Amino acid sequence: ADKHLTIMLSSPDLAFPFSVHIMKEMQDEAAKLGNIDVVVSDGQRNSSKQSADIEAAITKGVDGIVISPNDSAALAPAIQEAIDAKIPVVTVDRSVDSVKGILAHVGADNVKGGEVQGELIIKLFPNGANVMNLQGQPGTSAAIDRNKGLHNALDPLATKYKFVFEDTAGFDRAKGLSVTESALASMGTPPDAIAAANDDMALGALEALKGRELTGKVKLIGFDALPESLGKVRDGSMTGTIEQMPGKQGRQAVDILVAFARDGKAPENKITLLTPVAVTKDNLNAGERLGELK
Amino acid sequence: MSQPLLQMNGITKSFGGISALRSVDLRVDAGEVHALLGENGAGKSTLLKILSGAQLPDDGEVTFLGVKAAFNSPQDAQRCGIATIYQELTLVPGMSIAENIFLGREPGWANLVNWRRLVNQAKGLMARVGLEKDPLAPARDLSVAEQQLVEIARALSMRSKLIIMDEPTAALSNAEVDRLFDIVSGFKADGLSVIFVTHRLEEVMRVCDRFTILRDGRFVCDGNVADTSIDAIIHHMVGREITATQRRPAPAATDAVVLRVEHLSRRRGAEGLNAMALSDISLEVRRGEILGIAGLVGSGRTETARAIFGADPFDSGKVFIDGVLLHATSPQDAIRQGIGLVPEDRKQQALFLSLSIRANLTVAAHDRVSRLGVFIDSNAEDTLIAQYRKLLRIRMVGPEQIVSDLSGGNQQKVILARWLALGPKVLIVDEPTRGIDVGAKAEVHNLLFQMASTGIAIVVISSELPEVLAISDRIITMREGRVTGEVQADAASPEMLMALMTVDAVAA
């Protein structure tokens, strides 16, 4: 039988569907590998809380930690402590560069994701478009990076692609709805495309579009490829969403950790970056959670 | 003659629409005890608040010690040597007696409080005013009278030239009053001056040298106490003849006992652990009878009333209404079964200070002013309010006036009206005329007579012996939570009651 392991899986925020999904997949992978006790930690969007959880894991003497840090800088000290305590650490989704000795990082860089979002817009509107940008929770690195990516893609073509409206909707569906309503009311002509930094906001915006009978007319692009939004993409009310394969990330991270903890096998490449893809009607089954959709 | 210690000229003050003072003058000489007199709402407290810097006048000037003074804050006045005992008690409930006495002037080095000295000095002052309590007991646990004593102790603790006392005796009983007057004469001897407000005019005769009378915010007259009489003073105060309370003919002897209390006992709270707050209280009140309860401060009268009313739990004993055992675990039950209680502490236990007179007056009698038992019938309310406003001469602007804007005495009248409106079988009134002027007092007494004659059984708790004697049919005396005696009022005399109130309770 395999050596018994206790590992901590630490998520930045288990109220955030994207992170919840990673966690579920990681737990499932651990179960598959068998004979592993999983300690789940919920950072609750609070770097101090997540650091405290890591320290608790060290106390508990876990055999390894997979963490998706709430903030790539702020979690460094806690992760350093873990490594100093000879506990292998694998980071998911968000990397912590400032710490040496991290076993591996598996992620799909959010900046890249944002760029893919931008590229999809360029693909949809070769000769330019008015874009409305729904940003995420101010200050969170997901929000910053995804926004950065989108701009990386479109700013070089600023003459063609204008951001007619940019504001935060806090990754929140209700805000996504109300902000979009207000925005639409403030514009003479609706934008050609709406890019949202996560699907929740996109789905909120969708309800706003419905209210103005603009469903489908305004190209709506979300982020995270939640089952629900895959459904909307399928029925055409949403144009696309960005798939970062969080599940795959999580599973790989767990595999790497367990392989190391059991057979001391270090991963051949320390950094695995899955390239995010834009999921549209044409490549629906690129959405890894399509299965959950009934 | 020598220039006065204090000279107030043309003081004018109005609140919103209501004008409280219209160009009032007041002169106080050094070393005199000066009585400031007037009906409820005449403007006494307002004038004194202006003098103590608690409120700013709209017009007029104050000359203190020969120099023009502008007191913008209580601090200013205190610095100039004016100490004030306000009518409304102003203690910090959570803090100890000692700290309340020395609030803002705690003894100690630099900014550090020297607790030992604080307590010792407090003990001294408490002894002088006759307050027997742990100096570290929180003010919250004190009865009104005891709080009043703390206020007096605080005034003593300040080195001042003028001490303002706004109705200090209203809640006190003879023993404390006597002690207070000794202190006052002491001041006089030391050349200090006192401004003294009271509605008990015999006190004016006892200690005051000169007096000033206000009516409706106007200066009426001043003079030497020696050259005047109580009747003359009353005449100037109310501007009409008033009938002092006549003892009513003893009611037709009925034996229908409405309220019967048997062997009521209650242990004291945390403080004295097993000390008894009430031990083995038994009493009866018949239909249409007025029972007086006399006792010194802290004798347990209020606690008895509260226990009967279900406001405090008691450990043993029974209460019967019309012979049926009363299971009152809350005032609500008690009220349902026909008991009403006018509490002694109007500010803490009766008033909704931020609400209108309307809300305050009808709160206990919603049954009488509601439609379908759900909606408030404001017309019914208005008539009710108008009725008692007239009956008790409540000086108010209208039903929507916020009750905290009323003068102390008028607030007391509103509370009385609340309970009269309820029309209970048994009405317990704890210090019913506290701070009420002579005219209104007689009216309240007559009102109690009327209610009694309609068959209501009434229990009157009063620290004012003349009052107890004047209105009761029967009187019981209490001391240290025990009943120490019972007498028929017409057979009783103040001396006799004092004796019963001070006998060694255990022996009794």
Add this chain to the structure above:
Amino acid sequence: MVQVTAGEAIGRRPQFRPINVAARFAPVLFLVVLMIGFSILEPRFLTALNLFNVLRQVSIYGLLAIGMTFVILTAGIDLSIGSILAMAGLVAAMVAKGGLDNRFSVGDGSASLGLGWEFAALAAIGVGVAAGLVQGFAITRFKVPPFVVTLGGMSAFRGAALLFSGGGPVSGFDDAFVWWGQGKVGPVPVPVLIFVLFAVIAHITLSYTRYGRQIYAVGGNPEAARLAGLNVRKIILSVYVITGFFSGLGAFVLAARLNSAEAVAGTGFELTVIASVVIGGTSLFGGTGTIFGTVIGTVLIGVLLNGLVLLDVSAYVQQIIIGVIIVLAVAFDTFVKSRRRAL
């Protein structure tokens, strides 16, 4: 007490007079000025479309704020409304979707998969009331301060909602359900109608019924209320049931509005809602306040959020402006009041 002075000065008289606009004059004026300002900077602000948007956006906060007014009038507070809302919304969604299996199904809209909206609504309100009862009980029986009880509830109910939904949303209801959040009667959005309806009922309750009077009394001086024969416990219990009710109702409307329910719904609502109530002149120390004030406070915040979005002010700057204006609104109100009372 500084805050009490403010509290008292504000909205004293109104509570026993039919809507007394004079007393609430200041906030209204402030609101008007704000709206004029916005419409100058962005003409589209004043379009019927946008104004109805604003009203619809505030209507859910508004429903919660009505309940919160009752609680705050008794000098209590309820921090758990957001969590209760999440929990109730999910339950309603489950009822409407017949369980978690097809939680993401877009639903062809025409027919519901589970029970009809009536049951969903009842379920939501039922959950809300139950939660309110539990908390009210803890407050009155065990004498735990409302702040602590509802803070505990805030955490516990949120946990329950997450547990119950596994962290994901439940979405896609039938048209009849969604109508309650997205439908219109004439030009007026349904949520706005619901809000106005309950605002009126609440106003009448507080100003013209015994129960309303008793709430003010309990808030003004609980000991005096007890000695006046009011059942203080029962009254206090009742106000938490009321916030529970409105959280449930709000949950249903929000779910219909977003055509989905999730465990994170309502996060942070408590502060926004308490703010609307306090801006509306209700004192956190109990005894003074009006529904009318609460409505104004709610709309003021809604207008602020909407206007700043219309002006496309940077998200960061928005937060600064909002903070400052909230304080100014109340400062202005207090100033006017103190002048009127010439204190």
Add this chain to the structure above:
Amino acid sequence: MVQVTAGEAIGRRPQFRPINVAARFAPVLFLVVLMIGFSILEPRFLTALNLFNVLRQVSIYGLLAIGMTFVILTAGIDLSIGSILAMAGLVAAMVAKGGLDNRFSVGDGSASLGLGWEFAALAAIGVGVAAGLVQGFAITRFKVPPFVVTLGGMSAFRGAALLFSGGGPVSGFDDAFVWWGQGKVGPVPVPVLIFVLFAVIAHITLSYTRYGRQIYAVGGNPEAARLAGLNVRKIILSVYVITGFFSGLGAFVLAARLNSAEAVAGTGFELTVIASVVIGGTSLFGGTGTIFGTVIGTVLIGVLLNGLVLLDVSAYVQQIIIGVIIVLAVAFDTFVKSRRRAL
């Protein structure tokens, strides 16, 4: 008043008797029971390492809670501490890194790029105090309720922090700086020492100085305090400066602890901190409470979070348990107190 009764029952004696542990007996007992429970279920809980971890984790909340105790004793409240903390932390970081340019530079640790930690610390505290002054001024001069002012501050200062940092974190300080958050003296983490030091100072201030007593007086009965000649305004102003100070100090320690400062730092701290204070027996209605209680309350919450993670309770269930236990803790306290007073 239900809540006051609770409030009153709790911690009466302390404020007029020098430290009286007996009065705070109940929470301590509850804490001990909780710790025993945890250590039975997970022996590792009781290791020195873990206990010091817990203490270090709570030390920052603890610092904020000390300041909050002063404010709540005056019947005030400060919702802005989290935002001030974020702003102050960023300023400190900027000072230490010499501007935004090399914000992410890990820093070789040995040498600071900007000014030394002393300046960083001073900057953080300066910002905190300034913010406190502004708010205290708005409260005392314009008579705006503290809830509103600090709610506005919460929004405004957060916006300022975001604006100022452009959203992202600033990280990588020199060792001298980081020592204040990660260093140890013997076995004891530095943040714990700072916390204990200021707790003692605060306790002495409240129990043995005139200023301390005056805070209780202002909270217990502001009108009485005014008539007794206290400068109520100045005292109220001062307590907001104090929370500002502790927010700044906390910001510095947190930045050192995480070796970074971010604009979202301290989000939601206000509720946790207020909870610790209230659990510690301080009444939100002012006038009663002790630092000792606050310390216990803070540790209790820290132990709870730590223990539940150690027992690897599911994250969602954790929230439920936390909510319930917080209420139980206070209920137990109130119960014991009421028994002692036999009322």
